[in-house]
Amino acid sequence: MATAQTLKIVKATVPVLEEYGTKITTAFYQNMFNEHPELLDIFNETNQKLGRQQTALAMTVLAAAKHLEHLEVLLPQVTEISHKHRALQILPEHYPIVGQHLIGAIKQVLGEAANDDIIAAWTEAYDEIADVFIQLEKGLYEEEMWKGFANFEVVEKIAVAADIVAFTVVPTKDNRNDGQDIDLSKLTLTAGQYITVKTDPQHSNHLALRHYSLNATTTDNGIQFAVKRDNRDGHYGLVSNYLHDELQVGETLLLSAPAGDFALDKALIHQNDIPLVLISAGVGITPILAMLETQVMANPQRPIIWAYACQNRDHHAFEVRVNQLLEAATTVEKNIFYFDSGQLLDNNLLANLPKPADIYVCGSMPFMESIISGLTALEHSSDSVHYEPFGPKMSLQIA
Template identity: 45%
Template sequence: MLSQKNIEIVKSTAPILEARGIDITTVFYKNLFTDHPELLHIFNHSNQKQGRQQTALANAVYAAAQNIDQLHTILPVVKQIGHKHRSLGVRAEHYPIVGEHLLRAIKEVLGDAATDSIISAWADAYGVIADAFIGVEKELYKQARSQKAGFADFKPFIVSKKVKESDVITSFYLEPEDGGDVPEYDAGQYISVRLNIPGETYSHIRQYSLSSAHHPNFFRISVKREGKGTVSAYLHDHLKLGDRLEVSAPAGDFVLNQETTPLVLISGGVGITPMMSMLETAYRNQPSRPVSFIHASRNEAVLPFKGEVKRMIQGHDEGKCSFVYGTLALSEDQLEGDGSDYYVCGPVPFMKAVIERLKHLGVPVDRIHYEFFGPGLDLAGVEEVERTHS
C-alpha cells in the first residue's frame, strides 16, 4: 500500500514524464540490454529499432503516474499486457531487473530533478505495480497449463501445411511435434511464435492471430509479408513443411463475446486474421446469430480468404459480406441496429477512421471492440498501452 505522501509525489512527476518519457525509456532499454543481453531473446527487435516500444512504455509510465491513486482504473491495461507477457515468457524474476533499470534511467535523464524522495516514491510505486502484473500473469500461466492439452511455456510445433492466401499473406498450419492436441482458445486470440533464424544472434518472437476457429490438432496463423520484416520474410521464403518452431499457448483479451446480438466484423488488410476465427466460431457455436463481415483491402491481389468467407456466409440465412477496395466509408445501411456488437481490426489509421465513424453514427463506445497490431493506442481515448502483436 502506497502512502499518501508517495502517491502525491508520483502524481507530481506526471508532467515531466509526459515531456521526457521517451528520453527515459530510450535510456532504460539501452542500459537494460547492455546489462542483460539475454533479454533480447524476448523483446521485439523491430519495435526497438523503430522506437515503438520506447513510446509505448513511456505512455504506460505516464498513465501509471496519473492513476497511481486509482490503480483499479488501469487493471484492464494490466490484463492486456499480462496476456502478452505470458505469451512471451516474462517471469516474476524479470520485474526487479526492470525496476532497477527504470529508476536508474529516471535518475540519469532527470539528473538533480530526480530527488531522493522522487526515486524512493517511484520505487514504492513500481513495487505495487509489479505485484499487480505478477499476480495477473501467475494466474494466466496457471490457466494455460491446467486446461486440456494446455502448456505454460513454449512448445515445439511443426509446419504441416502452407497455403498462399494472397500476394502478401500466407497461412501456416502448425501441429504439435508430439502428435497431441492443441488447447482450446477464444476466437480473436493469438499465439507467439519463437524462431531461431540462421545468422541472427538472438531469438525472434512474434505474435500472430489465430485465423481459424479452434480445431483439435492444429493452429492456423496467416502472416503478411512486411517490407523489411526479418521474421515475415523468413516465414514466407524459408519455412517449409516439416520445419520446427516453438509456439506459446493462445493469449489475448480481444475475443468474441457469447451474446446473441447482431455481430459486425470490420477489418482492413491483415486485420482480417482474427475476424476469420470469429466468423467461423460464431457460425459454429451461434448459428442463428446475424453476422455482417466487412473487409477493406488495397486491391484484389492482396485480398485473402474471399472464397472462404463467402462459403461460410452463404451457408447461413442471417449472414452477409462486403469486400471494399480502397477507403471504407461506412453507411447507416451497414449498421445492424441497437445492441449490435462491432469488432474492428486493421492498421491504426483505418481503425481510427472506422471507430470515429461508428461513434458518429451513434454506436455506443461499449459496443465497439478492437484490436490492432503493434504497440498501440486505446482508440476510444484512453492512454497508450504496450501491446505488441505483430
C-alpha cells in the first residue's frame, strides 16, 4: 500500500505528466527498444510506426495512479488489458523493464523538475500498479488452455466474402508442438474470445502478433477464425496480407490460447423474455457469429434480433452459416444493410429495440462509436451493452 506521501506526490504530478504524455511515451518506447530490441517482436510495429496506441500503456499507468488507493475500481479495464497481455505472453519479468524506462522517460522529459521524491513516489506507484496486472495475469496463465505459442496446421482456407478468408487450424501432431499434446476434443471454446497468431511476415524484420476472434466454438474440424485483408488508404496491413497471400493449407502457424472477456451473459442464455440482440459490421461478424451459434445450440427458443452491415452483397460474410443458424431459432428478426445501396444501420433500428435487451456489438471503430453512443442515448444500461473493438478499447470515443 502506497504511503500518504507517495499518494500526495503522485496525485499532484499526474496532470503535469498527462500534459507531456506524447513526449514521455515517445522517449519511453525509443529508450526501451534501444536497450531491448527483442521487445520489437512483441509490440505491434505498425502501431509504433504510426505513433498509434503508443500512449495506451503509459496513459493507463497515469490513469491508474489517480486511483492508487483503490485500484480495485479499475478491475474491469485491467482485466481486459490482462487478457491481451496473457494472449501476447507478457511475463512478470517484462514489468521491471517497462517500469525502468517509463520512470526514465519521466526524468528525461521533466528534467530537474523531477526531483528524487517525485521519482521515488512514481517508482512506488508503478510497482503497485504492475503488481495488480502481474497477479491478475498469473490467474489467467494458470487457466490458459495451452502454454505459450503452439504450432497449428492450416487444414482449410476459404474465402467467405470479397476480402475475408476463413481459416481452420488443428494442433500439429509431432514435436513441432513444443511437446504439448493438445486434444481438440477437450478444448472448451467460448464465443467472443480471440486467439493470437505469431507470424514472421516477409515484409518485416520482426515477428508480428495479432488477435483474431473465433468465429465458431465447435472444434469438430479445428479452431476457426477469419481475417479481413486490412489495406487502408493505400497502406498495407502486415499480418492480414501475410495470412491472405503467404500462409497456405498444410503450413503451420503459431497460436496462443483463446483469451478475452467479451462473452454472452450466461445467466440470460435460457431467459426467453430478454431477447438477444447481435449487431455487427464487416469482419466484426466473427465473434458475433460464434455467439449466435452458442445461443442457438443452447436454447433456440430465445428471441434473436440479428443486424449486419457491410459494403455490398460481395462483402456479406458467412451468409449461409448465419441463415442456417437463424432458421434453427424459433423467433428471429433479421436486418441486413448494404452501405453501397444507401442502407445504413441507423437510429431507427436502435430506437425499435426492445428494452431490456441483451446486446452485443462488433465492427469498425467508427461503427462501434456510433452504435454504442446511440444505445447509450436510448438509455440501454451499460450492463446490457457489450462490445469488442478490434483495437484498443480506450481509443473508442463514445458520446
